[in-house]
Amino acid sequence: MTLPRAPFWFLRHGQTDYNAQGLSQGAIDIPLNETGRAQARAAAPLLLGRGIVGIVASPMQRARETAEIVNETLGLPLAFEPDLREVVFGGMEGQPLEPWFGDWIEGRLTPPGAESFADITARAGTALRSILARPGPLLLVSHGAFFRAVRGLLGVSLEGRTANAAPILCAPDGEGWRTAMAAELDEAVAPGAM
Numbered sequence: 392m393t394l395p396r397a398p399f400w401f402l403r404h405g406q407t408d409y410n411a412q413g414l415s416q417g418a419i420d421i422p423l424n425e426t427g428r429a430q431a432r433a434a435a436p437l438l439l440g441r442g443i444v445g446i447v448a449s450p451m452q453r454a455r456e457t458a459e460i461v462n463e464t465l466g467l468p469l470a471f472e473p474d475l476r477e478v479v480f481g482g483m484e485g486q487p488l489e490p491w492f493g494d495w496i497e498g499r500l501t502p503p504g505a506e507s508f509a510d511i512t513a514r515a516g517t518a519l520r521s522i523l524a525r526p527g528p529l530l531l532v533s534h535g536a537f538f539r540a541v542r543g544l545l546g547v548s549l550e551g552r553t554a555n556a557a558p559i560l561c562a563p564d565g566e567g568w569r570t571a572m573a574a575e576l577d578e579a580v581a582p583g584a585m
């Protein structure tokens with residue numbers, strides 16, 4: 392699936408109580424906890440001065456609230472896109488992520504009533520093709536499993552969980568894509584950095 396060669400920023404929502412407990416959320420519309428709100432406030436200044444022209448967020452309350460908190464600092468046009476919502480985990484929602492989550496990513500298991508990893512990847516590709524056709528760069532505020540699918544589309548590693556409320560630049564790089572945390576980019580240009 393070919394994506395527009397347009398850089399964008401990605402921000403997973405701040406922490407929820409389910410995140411703190413290692414439980415899958417999926418389509419359960421869980422709010423941020425106080426840690427998650429603090430994480431969103433801390434992410435906002437990391438996104439200033441990056442050339443971002445707008446924010447597109449999942450309408451689920453944990454992503455919506457993260458976007459709204461960040462936007463108190465950025466003051467940008469904010470839109471909500473239903474296709475940025477988290478994957479439906481069906482019968483595994485509210486359950487521990489381990490041991491089944493890795494098998495789901497690998498396509499070896501789809502819980503009853505859940506979207507497969509291929510399904511979420513197709514949805515993510517459709518959403519990104521539409522969103523990245525807009526003037527940018529944009530900030531996308533969404534979810535961890537959704538970003539796992541995005542990473543697959545970008546051809547970057549699927550290993551490791553996406554941190555809550557840690558801004559990630561996704562940019563074309565030669566024939567492929569690269570991802571970099573905002574903090575890594577800032578360290579690379581800091582005085583004395585090698």
